[in-house]
Amino acid sequence: MAWTKNVLRVNLEAGTCTTEPLNLQWAQDYLGQRGLATKYLVSEIDPKIDPFSPKNKLIFVTGPLTGTMAATGGRYSVVTKGPLTGAIACSNSGGYFGAEMKFAGWDMVIFEGASPKPVYLLINDGKAELVDASHLWGKTVWETEEIIKTQHQDPQIRVASIGRAGENRVLYAAIVNDLHRAAGRSGVGAVMGSKNLKAVAVRGTRTDAYHLADPEAFFAATEAGKKVLAANGVTGQGLPTYGTQVLMNVINELGALPTRNHRDVQFEGAHDISGEAMHEKRPTDGKANLVTNGACFGCTIACGRISRMDPGHFSVKDKPQYHGASGGVEYEAAWALGAANGVNDLEALTYANFLCNEDGFDPITFGATVGAAMELYEMGVLTEKEVGFKLPFGSTEAMVKLAELTAKGEGFGKIMGLGSKRLCTKYGHPELSMTVKSQEFPAYDGRALQGMGLAYATNNRGACHLRGYMVSPEVLGIPVKMEPQATEGKPAMLKAFQDLTAVVDSAGICLFTTFAWGLSDIQPQIQAACEGDWSEERLLLVGERIWNLEREFNLAAGFTAKDDNLPPRLMKEPAKTGPQKGAVSKLGVMLPEYYQLRGWTPEGVPTTETRKRLGV
Amino acid sequence: MQKSLHIDPNKCTGCLQCEMACAWENHRSFTIAKSRIKVFTFHHEGRFVPYTCTQCDEAWCMTACPVDAIRLDPVTGAKIVLEPTCVGCKVCTIACPFGTINYVASSGKVQKCDLCGGEPACAKACPTGAITYVDADWTGLGRMRQWAGKTDTNPATV
Numbered sequence: 001m002a003w004t005k006n007v008l009r010v011n012l013e014a015g016t017c018t019t020e021p022l023n024l025q026w027a028q029d030y031l032g033q034r035g036l037a038t039k040y041l042v043s044e045i046d047p048k049i050d051p052f053s054p055k056n057k058l059i060f061v062t063g064p065l066t067g068t069m070a071a072t073g074g075r076y077s078v079v080t081k082g083p084l085t086g087a088i089a090c091s092n093s094g095g096y097f098g099a100e101m102k103f104a105g106w107d108m109v110i111f112e113g114a115s116p117k118p119v120y121l122l123i124n125d126g127k128a129e130l131v132d133a134s135h136l137w138g139k140t141v142w143e144t145e146e147i148i149k150t151q152h153q154d155p156q157i158r159v160a161s162i163g164r165a166g167e168n169r170v171l172y173a174a175i176v177n178d179l180h181r182a183a184g185r186s187g188v189g190a191v192m193g194s195k196n197l198k199a200v201a202v203r204g205t206r207t208d209a210y211h212l213a214d215p216e217a218f219f220a221a222t223e224a225g226k227k228v229l230a231a232n233g234v235t236g237q238g239l240p241t242y243g244t245q246v247l248m249n250v251i252n253e254l255g256a257l258p259t260r261n262h263r264d265v266q267f268e269g270a271h272d273i274s275g276e277a278m279h280e281k282r283p284t285d286g287k288a289n290l291v292t293n294g295a296c297f298g299c300t301i302a303c304g305r306i307s308r309m310d311p312g313h314f315s316v317k318d319k320p321q322y323h324g325a326s327g328g329v330e331y332e333a334a335w336a337l338g339a340a341n342g343v344n345d346l347e348a349l350t351y352a353n354f355l356c357n358e359d360g361f362d363p364i365t366f367g368a369t370v371g372a373a374m375e376l377y378e379m380g381v382l383t384e385k386e387v388g389f390k391l392p393f394g395s396t397e398a399m400v401k402l403a404e405l406t407a408k409g410e411g412f413g414k415i416m417g418l419g420s421k422r423l424c425t426k427y428g429h430p431e432l433s434m435t436v437k438s439q440e441f442p443a444y445d446g447r448a449l450q451g452m453g454l455a456y457a458t459n460n461r462g463a464c465h466l467r468g469y470m471v472s473p474e475v476l477g478i479p480v481k482m483e484p485q486a487t488e489g490k491p492a493m494l495k496a497f498q499d500l501t502a503v504v505d506s507a508g509i510c511l512f513t514t515f516a517w518g519l520s521d522i523q524p525q526i527q528a529a530c531e532g533d534w535s536e537e538r539l540l541l542v543g544e545r546i547w548n549l550e551r552e553f554n555l556a557a558g559f560t561a562k563d564d565n566l567p568p569r570l571m572k573e574p575a576k577t578g579p580q581k582g583a584v585s586k587l588g589v590m591l592p593e594y595y596q597l598r599g600w601t602p603e604g605v606p607t608t609e610t611r612k613r614l615g616v
Numbered sequence: 617m618q619k620s621l622h623i624d625p626n627k628c629t630g631c632l633q634c635e636m637a638c639a640w641e642n643h644r645s646f647t648i649a650k651s652r653i654k655v656f657t658f659h660h661e662g663r664f665v666p667y668t669c670t671q672c673d674e675a676w677c678m679t680a681c682p683v684d685a686i687r688l689d690p691v692t693g694a695k696i697v698l699e700p701t702c703v704g705c706k707v708c709t710i711a712c713p714f715g716t717i718n719y720v721a722s723s724g725k726v727q728k729c730d731l732c733g734g735e736p737a738c739a740k741a742c743p744t745g746a747i748t749y750v751d752a753d754w755t756g757l758g759r760m761r762q763w764a765g766k767t768d769t770n771p772a773t774v
Contacts, residue, residue, distance in 0.1 A: 068646055069636045069741070096632070103647040156649070179659060207645035207722075215644075226743065240629075291662030295631035300743035302629035306662040324660025 002064035002529035003027055004105045004210045008128055012195050013113030017128040022107050033063035034090050035506035035546040037079035047556035051083040052194040054114040063508025064530050067102030070222045071229055072510035074099045074297025082186035084171045084419055085437045085462040088553045091188045094296030095181030100158040103204025120199035125206050133198040140358045141176040148201050161199035162189045163359030168409035169193055170417035172365035180327025180357045186461055189360050213531045221524035226300050232516035239303035240293050244331035245275030255578020256448035259339045260393045261371035262434045265445045265575040269344025273334045277346055284310050289346055291325045307350050315351040315400050322354055329353045335443030336367025341374050342394035352403040359407035365419050368440035370399050372420035381427045387412045431568050437462035446570045448580035449474045451490040454590045457564045460550035468498040487586050491594035499543030545614045548606050561604035618693045620752040623666050627746035630655055630664035637741035641732055652729045653738045666747055669716035669729040680711035694731040
């Protein structure tokens, strides 16, 4: 079967690494990755604990399709109680790290306790040990990865680590692997920092780590899947050419691009920071920002952006370490670092994105927090004296400076590291924080796209676009076209998306496959890899079970239906321009229906019957 | 017609489907550590380069082998390792100028690309056409065509 059936338990306090068999019943109930690790976390920690308490646990987890030839089969997730939200956190990453973990023979690594001194975990197939990391503390992600590979004389080691942001407990610190792929959201990197765990370094060479249930059926199913991806306009053309940045101009024209802390829904500088612009030759040096597209492990889509900056740009003029190519801006990062604060300088965005990768912090929450700070500054609430420099909307210099300060944890960067909810609350305007459950919105306006508004409000990890991507029906017409302002049918569609996404996130593959793949494309791949009967009905039930388990964790942590809400700006301030002009969120219309469809009480609590049906 | 692997790094995205296909073909496992083709990432240049044995005509690995464990496959032109004969002395790994023949500790033998008997799994798995299996005498055909297309046969009338 496609699980290695091995769990590595690392007690950071005692400094021990022990092996235990995977709970196979849970694998049958929760599939893998997101679902399975959530089950472990929920079973092992008190939901009410402080996320930075040693009692919190941090789980690195793969799925049954991770490390296989299934297209995009290289994902892993990090599951913990998140410090930004206080809710369940599950951040998914690509790159090559997840597959290596699987090849070393591990489905999951559970970190518990906190180490008395900085350490990193070194895994060499079945051998795992904690190694002193005092020489790595204070280093960036980029430095850490290089030092570990050099030190062990093995360039094939894969590393996932935190930078200074994680060490400084920036509440949205990320864990970055392979230099520029990140378990990006909810502050999983800060939890890692709180445990004095600098990195996880893995080398996997086992050929017997796991076995496919039916190799012949597996190749038939995965090859069919690859053909579907190649033939699809989004996964076969749009994403390889423009990356997720294919969306910038589309979303802007639709009037759904949140701009200047959601004051506006269209950005006049959208084209300057778009995927198309990344292809254009710069007037300064005649070269394009984009060097090439790159793939994560096993991915036949290859949406990743590899960018090279203009070495003459003010932000990097005397910093040759940023003159080489590295991970460029994806749509969410370009939006957050750009439109969210009114900055239209693609080179500056690329630099700030490099910093987010280099020191490990989430560009979405960071950029949105810059937008909130700029609004506070323009209102006169936040002053130049406090920040150290002027902070008007659209100031490239200010955005860049804040990125540098946040990376290093210096000056006003310390406040920035708290995220917009705490920033705005500190200055007396919590309503200006564009968040749900204290996590910042990504790049789609919840007024302009009603379904996305509902998706944000009900998301178990706070506002995010990766748990029920209603942009698909509302903008792209996948699987059916739904008008952005309509509410009818959206709660049902969202529920279906949320459950399906939970399956995808638990399988070891990338959510982006679902632009082309339906469950009927995914099911045969899981079926051929895993033992047992994995019908579509059962998979959707697994997805629903995962969604409800996450919900139960949050309810036990103290969240209520009141937290399934949107900021007043989206509820009351109409969209000013564009096709969605006049729109406010109709959340109140959709939420009761959503609860009902979920089998929850009007208070948003799963009924006894629902709990029984799902076995949660 | 003899064929050979043709690699166009500009088309490679670093997805490693080729490495998995190779490992599966020879080890029934996707563990890329066992692959005979490797994709190298030149991060700061933004380049991914697949690299494997080019099947030298005058194969130094074959010449250096003291037990004649490396033979020519007359059909494909591949230099193949006869595992039962190989004694794992590794002299071939020293002789090869390109590093494309390597020792496998778990078997005690060396391994190198054998063109999968004429149906290379890496080429089949490559989703972008970065690795193809083409007429050995015409590996330059694609590039020639590219330049031919730039030939101006209809000069501007200005």
